[in-house]
Amino acid sequence: MADPMYRQIAEDLRRQIEAGELPPGAQLRTELELREKYNASRNTIRDAIKWLITRGLVETRPGQGTFVIETIVPYVTSLTGNPTTASGGEGTSYKPEVEARFRKASDTLPQVGIEEAAEPMATEMALAEGTSVVSRHQQRYIDGTPWSLQTSFYPMDLVQKGAVRLIQAGDITEGTVAYLRESAGIKQAGYRDTITVRAPDMNETAFFRLPDDGRISVVEQRRTAYSDDGRPVRLTVSVYPADRNQFSVVVGQVPDNARVPDSPPSPAAAPESGGG
Amino acid sequence: MADPMYRQIAEDLRRQIEAGELPPGAQLRTELELREKYNASRNTIRDAIKWLITRGLVETRPGQGTFVIETIVPYVTSLTGNPTTASGGEGTSYKPEVEARFRKASDTLPQVGIEEAAEPMATEMALAEGTSVVSRHQQRYIDGTPWSLQTSFYPMDLVQKGAVRLIQAGDITEGTVAYLRESAGIKQAGYRDTITVRAPDMNETAFFRLPDDGRISVVEQRRTAYSDDGRPVRLTVSVYPADRNQFSVVVGQVPDNARVPDSPPSPAAAPESGGG
DNA sequence: GGGTATTTGTCCGTATGTATT
DNA sequence: AAATACATACGGACAAATACC
Numbered sequence: 001m002a003d004p005m006y007r008q009i010a011e012d013l014r015r016q017i018e019a020g021e022l023p024p025g026a027q028l029r030t031e032l033e034l035r036e037k038y039n040a041s042r043n044t045i046r047d048a049i050k051w052l053i054t055r056g057l058v059e060t061r062p063g064q065g066t067f068v069i070e071t072i073v074p075y076v077t078s079l080t081g082n083p084t085t086a087s088g089g090e091g092t093s094y095k096p097e098v099e100a101r102f103r104k105a106s107d108t109l110p111q112v113g114i115e116e117a118a119e120p121m122a123t124e125m126a127l128a129e130g131t132s133v134v135s136r137h138q139q140r141y142i143d144g145t146p147w148s149l150q151t152s153f154y155p156m157d158l159v160q161k162g163a164v165r166l167i168q169a170g171d172i173t174e175g176t177v178a179y180l181r182e183s184a185g186i187k188q189a190g191y192r193d194t195i196t197v198r199a200p201d202m203n204e205t206a207f208f209r210l211p212d213d214g215r216i217s218v219v220e221q222r223r224t225a226y227s228d229d230g231r232p233v234r235l236t237v238s239v240y241p242a243d244r245n246q247f248s249v250v251v252g253q254v255p256d257n258a259r260v261p262d263s264p265p266s267p268a269a270a271p272e273s274g275g276g
Numbered sequence: 277m278a279d280p281m282y283r284q285i286a287e288d289l290r291r292q293i294e295a296g297e298l299p300p301g302a303q304l305r306t307e308l309e310l311r312e313k314y315n316a317s318r319n320t321i322r323d324a325i326k327w328l329i330t331r332g333l334v335e336t337r338p339g340q341g342t343f344v345i346e347t348i349v350p351y352v353t354s355l356t357g358n359p360t361t362a363s364g365g366e367g368t369s370y371k372p373e374v375e376a377r378f379r380k381a382s383d384t385l386p387q388v389g390i391e392e393a394a395e396p397m398a399t400e401m402a403l404a405e406g407t408s409v410v411s412r413h414q415q416r417y418i419d420g421t422p423w424s425l426q427t428s429f430y431p432m433d434l435v436q437k438g439a440v441r442l443i444q445a446g447d448i449t450e451g452t453v454a455y456l457r458e459s460a461g462i463k464q465a466g467y468r469d470t471i472t473v474r475a476p477d478m479n480e481t482a483f484f485r486l487p488d489d490g491r492i493s494v495v496e497q498r499r500t501a502y503s504d505d506g507r508p509v510r511l512t513v514s515v516y517p518a519d520r521n522q523f524s525v526v527v528g529q530v531p532d533n534a535r536v537p538d539s540p541p542s543p544a545a546a547p548e549s550g551g552g
Numbered sequence: 553g554g555g556t557a558t559t560t561g562t563c564c565g566t567a568t569g570t571a572t573t
Numbered sequence: 574a575a576a577t578a579c580a581t582a583c584g585g586a587c588a589a590a591t592a593c594c
Binding site for chain 1: 573
Binding site for chain 4: 280281282316317318319320323337338339340
């Protein structure tokens with residue numbers, strides 16, 4: 001009984017949700033009803049609900065009520081693949097990869113721009129600050145839901161070497177990895193991803209339609225691709241909301257039938273650990 | 277002026293923080309002082325501060341005040357490595373890998389247990405539900421701070437095949453990958469990681485000393501390792517708090533001097549994107 | 553160790569605004 | 574237009590944690 005009242009109320013509701021008594025999508029009783037049930041003030045009820053909101057268990061809709069969050073079927077992006085072709089969320093392979101999993105993919109045409117390299121991009125691409133780079137930006141959807149944002153940067157001298165379609169807004173249907181090889185003789189030898197989880201910025205919150213209290217984080221993947229002479233040829237920054245994305249990494253020999261699960265491991269099923 | 281007052285107050289404080297007028301560690305004015313400055317009630321000031329808290333910008337300490345969050349230097353875990361030895365956060369390579377980056381690593385002795393396989397573990401390890409598995413659990417620290425939790429599961433029949441040290445509490449200093457090869461003739465051929473971002477459970481919140489409002493998520497990595505005959509030999513579940521960890525994936529040929537950055541890309545420096 | 557001032561945490565009540573049905 | 578339900582904002586009171594003397 002050491003816990004404050006709003007926590008006890010929140011834990012009681014949480015228990016009901018996790019026990020399935022309040023299934024996803026179910027409506028909770030109104031604040032006034034809960035106020036009577038728990039014999040607390042409306043503000044205390046609201047404190048309890050806020051606690052549930054920050055844990056992603058419920059959401060409130062003005063004029064409607066409070067509802068148990070409905071889970072999203074995550075999409076699994078593979079981070080490993082053949083580095084000399086396209087893969088791991090790169091270019092042309094996006095749509096077929098998604099649709100192989102019976103989901104509808106769509107994306108916007110690349111928005112092309114020319115920028116000056118600034119930190120930390122300049123260091124990651126081994127360019128002097130202020131060097132011109134081409135940026136190509138795309139928004140991606142799965143089943144009509146905004147799913148990821150991707151911006152690729154290329155050193156401007158690739159255009160001079162023949163890769164002129166980089167600065168045109170159209171799709172490069174064969175994939176930029178193949179296009180750079182054919183047009184400029186750049187052979188991609190490998191890439192390195194750096195993956196960070198952080199809070200979404202305002203643009204991301206708006207595009208992904210995330211709750212604007214920042215409780216859902218995004219995964220930022222920064223992929224630096226290198227040519228066979230060891231020079232960076234591309235930086236691709238992809239941003240994925242954490243509530244609808246998973247990732248997989250495959251190293252070595254793995255049997256084909258070992259499928260990636262289609263739903264996230266539930267916290268309750270994870271090994272109970274810690275607290276030492 | 278469409279924004280509610282608490283938001284305007286919060287945005288003003290946020291601006292000061294992001295402009296550096298309130299550097300990390302700095303103390304904000306007290307709720308009563310802010311109340312006078314913004315001509316609002318204390319509860320409205322508190323709503324503004326709560327908004328900043330959920331965005332990870334400030335923290336409150338009862339009896340002391342409100343402070344700008346101090347950033348943590350993240351540790352970068354590599355998810356790719358040589359699958360036939362130890363790597364990618366596996367076993368014996370943990371300490372040397374961490375200390376190569378001039379940081380102090382420590383971990384607890386493995387806590388060994390025997391459990392019955394339940395879902396989703398049974399499916400991931402291709403075992404019938406109820407089959408016995410050995411679990412080995414460790415807690416890991418960097419620079420004295422709790423950094424990750426790791427539990428590995430092995431089918432019990434590996435013990436019968438000779439890997440008896442799996443069920444002993446001591447460290448397997450040569451690494452379990454090497455030990456399984458020597459003792460039971462199991463050659464690890466590869467692995468698959470599935471990576472999910474989710475809210476921490478209560479054990480994790482306590483062990484990692486996370487704020488108990490759940491605003492910092494954890495990264496859950498489930499690694500299924502396969503032997504050369506294509507059978508799962510191990511499931512390792514690692515949990516990392518998102519505020520102090522980054523990950524890297526390397527595929528193909530990448531130059532050595534391309535170092536992973538030691539600090540996270542700041543949201544401000546990320547390419548501005550999104551927004552329909 | 554004790555006492556006091558300071559600061560945030562919890563809880564109450566009330567009034568009014570806004571979104572939805 | 575009316576009813577319902579959540580959102581914002583005010584005010585007050587006391588508790589709990591911390592720092593300082």
